[in-house]
Amino acid sequence: MGTFVKEIEEELTQKLIPFWENLRDEEYGGFYGYMGYDLKVQKDYEKGCILNSRILWFFANAYMTLGEEKLKEDADHAYAFLKEKCLDREYGGMFWSVTYDGKPSDTTKHTYNQAFAIYALSSYYDATGNKEALEIARGLQKVIEDRCTDEYGYLEAFNRKFEPEENDKLSENGIIAEKTMNTLLHVFEAYTELYRVTKDPFTGDRLRFMMDLFADKVYNKELGRQEVFFDRTWNSLIDLYSYGHDIETSWLMDRGLEVLDDEKYTAKITPITTEIEENIYHRAFVDHSLMNECENGVNDTRRIWWVQAETVIGFLNRYQKDPEKKEYLQAAEDEWNYIKTYMLDPRDGSEWFWYVKEDHTPGDGPIVEPWKCPYHNGRMCMEVIRRMKMLNKQYYVEKAKVEKLIARKNQKTDFYNGIYDRYEYPVLTREFAPVEWRYDLNPKTNPQFSGTSRKSMQ
Helix, strand or coil: CHHHHHHHHHHHHHHHHHHHHCCECCCCCCECCCECCCCCECCCCCEEHHHHHHHHHHHHHHHHHHCCHHHHHHHHHHHHHHHHHHECCCCCCECCEECCCCCECCCCEEHHHHHHHHHHHHHHHHHHCCHHHHHHHHHHHHHHHHHCEECCEECCEECCCCCECCCCCCCCCCCCCCEEHHHHHHHHHHHHHHHHHHCCHHHHHHHHHHHHHHHHHHEECCCCEECCEECCCCCECCCEEEHHHHHHHHHHHHHHHHHHCCHHHHHHHHHHHHHHHHHHHHHCEECCEECCEEECCEEECCEEHHHHHHHHHHHHHHHHHCCCCHHHHHHHHHHHHHHHHHHECCCCCCCECCEECCCCCECCCCCEECCECCCHHHHHHHHHHHHHCCCCCHHHHHHHHHHHHHHCCCCEEEEECCCCEEECCCCCCHHHCCHHHHCCCCCCCCCCCCCCCCHHHC
């Protein structure tokens, strides 16, 4: 585990942060919106507002994780662009995209887009104390609640004046959906972050409302998965199992439960998120990595970059709910090993491949575009760092001892009786046993990391 955490921290500090810092547009603000597979930056490409929201979130959280002042400057740069160029001062809400020099381009107002801005601005407020950012976030929440809802939940797409339009941007697989699991999830994610920094009762109530929708409408109890695309009243439109969104949902819902701290909803939702995690592990985790999705019983076996990142967090989250389930910790580590072996682009000046084929060869998708950003993989790094801090530091001391013993080379002594040789270290002792076998790793039940043996060994 020590190596696992160290490698992921190095990925964050030595690759992801420098890569995205190099994409700062010092002339027009924000960050460049496109880098092809050929690693050429297209500086005149439009700048997605979701992309820049996610970049703001990334640098704000990197600053809170690492404490480096340069990261705050990066977050300030992202915030200035989002506020000055992506926010529609005339009709409210965030544009879908702007031109490279900051003029409105695609003026669609999508609930999904508003949510990501709230998510980013809430984190930026937490990192900097900037009250203006918090007020913008509150204003966007009011936009969502006043203009993007009906009696059944959250609507999707609107024109600049918030008149409804076809939801082509968040619909896929040949259908047009009036409601989507994806938008609901990310409104929930955004409101979780907003509630975390404000403890606003209204936001808390909306979190409860969305958890009810998730449990009663989105989650298919018979199939043990989420449905994806819906009509206005939450009737599913397609037989689609989105493996990546399911594993992402599992831990984001658990995060919402942690922040909300409502026993009633914890009791209602936790069994569902646990079932989702376990079903994903048994149904879609193949070759130490997660397949993309399954439509009408046919698997899409591509390994998509963001799906792999969310898998690390999801399985780590499942392990932390029950440290007896060591297979989920192993799955998180195995997924990271897959990522570093196949998903990380070894070329200088690059980041992660968009996807990897079943034969482990990379696809030729762009390295940066409006959806390809440091949100999923950067968040994976910071979640691993954050979550591992929950374990007592003594764990790493004991883990290092075991690793040193295992790595120790044995040597023959001078003893030989004509039948067998004698070795210097011929005996396996208790100290060779994995730390997970000898200690209770749950900080709740063993906060002092005492040397008491685990129940299974007593």
